[in-house]
Amino acid sequence: MKKSEFHRADEKRFLDERGSSGSLAPNGLNPATIMEKAVRERIVDCYFYKEQCFGVNEADIVDRVVEHVDFIGGVYGTVQKPTPFICLAFKLLQLAPSDAILDEYLRFGGEKFKYLRVLTAFYIRLTRQDKDVYQWLEPLLEDKRKLKRKGRAGTTLTYVDVFIDDLLTKDRVCATSLWKMRKRDILEDLEMLEPRVSPLGNIEDLLEEEEDDEVKKEGGDDSDGSVRSKTPDSGLDSNHDKIDVDGMGESRSSRSRSRSRSRSRSRSP
Template sequence: MSGFHQADERRFLDERGSSVSVAPNGLNPATIMEKAVRERIVDSYFWKEQCFGVNEADIVDRVVEHVSCIGGTTGTTQKPTPFLCLALKLLQLAPNDAILAAYLQQGGEKFKYLRALALFYVRLTRTAVDVYTTLEPFLADRRKLRQKTRAGTRLTFVDAFADDLLVQTRVCATSLWKLPQREDLEDLGKLEPRESALGDIDEILDEDDDDDKDDEKENTDSEEENGFPSSKRRRDSGDSSPRRINGNASDQKVQGRQSPQSEPGSDRSRSRTR
């Protein structure tokens, strides 16, 4: 009987970890997904027809032929997507690191959902260090993905999906185990500081500040060439043209009031005094 394939797929779910080897992160692969989700997957038509008796190589064919979106359960009946069904199948097959690397290395539009499936499986079963080192390189993958939710279908990207796996607590109708902060792993010496694909953020901010200063200087020079005093010079001088005009007018009024020549009869008053 050992040469026959076990027809009852529920055997994997009913072992409760007694004979199933645990995942590298110490979790039981048979209980990583919630019980309600597992039961919906096992009762689905796609699981019974396309996930029966497949191996790691067949997973590639199933993804290319049947997976056109990522997601968990959809609709009012919470029907599991083929993506989620194949994720449970990977939990049952427990592929090694070499097979996962082969999944992740496949590029092009044809295998983008295979890469997303491998990233999802790595997040479920691997240790925190392996999760960061495996998922972070794919934060630069800008290929488009369709994501199906209960509300409908929306557009996302491979890098956005990888980022959700790193920061979210629930993805594709599956609760993810809590991932330690990257800064804590760096303090423990388990991870090197991450280098962004954009480069050093401090250097980028310094370059932006220098560009702003150069633009301000160019604007100042252009104003002086056109005969307009710069705003900085006006601020340093302490006055502006409108204030000088108003000041001159007010000064003239004050001088007109205080000047003896402007007062009528001033000469006569002096002569009488004399």
Template sequence: MSHRADASNSLDDRGYSGPLIRGQNPATLIEEATRNRITNSLYWKESCFGLNAATLLDRAVELTYFGGTYGVAMKPTPFLCLAFKLLTLVPDQEIILEYLNNAGDEFKYVRALAAFYVRLTFDPDEIYKTLEPLLLDSRKLRRRRKEEYTLTYMDEFVDELLTKERACGTSLWKLSARSVLEDLDRLEPRESPLQAELDAMDDADQEMQDVRF
């Protein structure tokens, strides 16, 4: 009961005095119906009680799939429960970047969890700067959907976070288009990681034409 009460208190804006994300209690970035499913779930009650930013990592490295809700009862995945727990903790960005990069290099679902949190909480330009390098991560991921598991890849999931309106059963706040942020000088134009190879191919083609003529 105390854990349920603690969760309820964190969602009560009248008593909330912690950090705000875009002017609101971070825990409310996930829809109320989903929050209720999370705080009523067995995983939340048994595995999320008393976690802090450090001990949550111990839970995150145990993940073997990601997703939102599943089954007829729309049960929340452990992934979504841990994402919600992060929203109630609001750890420093440096900690999330440690999840994303150092821990994420070894544990791919830790990286996916951190990427999801980044999309929910970071500023628009920081979202692009932080997530776009992960488009080079092609590791396989298992996603739990309503009735089955499906195969996807880290880069596909990151692209989903950057371009879609929903991910993991959660509405994503509207992200400014990259071109808009470039026009505002908040982002440098993105250069494809393959650009160097393309430039080399163009140079080789030009050399071939010069030899012919």
């Protein structure tokens, strides 16, 4: 058996000899140096990595995630202790699983495998090319399950789709600087990716429908769509003016009749 086939307890060998003897990741980066040096040193020296990550393979990763990972993050606390999440991500960098294994990780359903899904997405973002990253991660934006995130400020609540969006848009996630990808519209112009169709539909069509609804609301409540106009009078409507006019007409006629009667009475004697 060759010396390289042994699994040594000292994981620093992975850091020392990877640059000269190991293969590069599909995106051309060295897996041993993807994470920052300070984070790598904390990972290989922590108790969880030495106890739970020694001698594991791709199948054991699933058990470790289900048993020990209940939050995401890089380092936490005042002493910046590495999380089990980042320790297992570093172990995946050492194992370098194939695309078929990563696809099986993502296919695991159920609530207890949601951290395996985000761990796989984090590893894909670190090691795959930009075209593959979009194709792998964009379908995960429909996952709305809750996640716990632990950092220096404490534990907060987040969601799977929010974490995936951070991987696609931000430059630093889980105490790890992400390599800069080309934007999606650039890959579409190069015909490397097809335009993405949102589950909500076309955004332009949705905006046009909202504008049409607002125009209908502003048009009034009349069925024929006509808008009532106010009379230029001093706040009085036409019916009220008609009543006043009729009243004035009746008073004038009564006055004329009383005058004629008074004249007839004066002439009679």
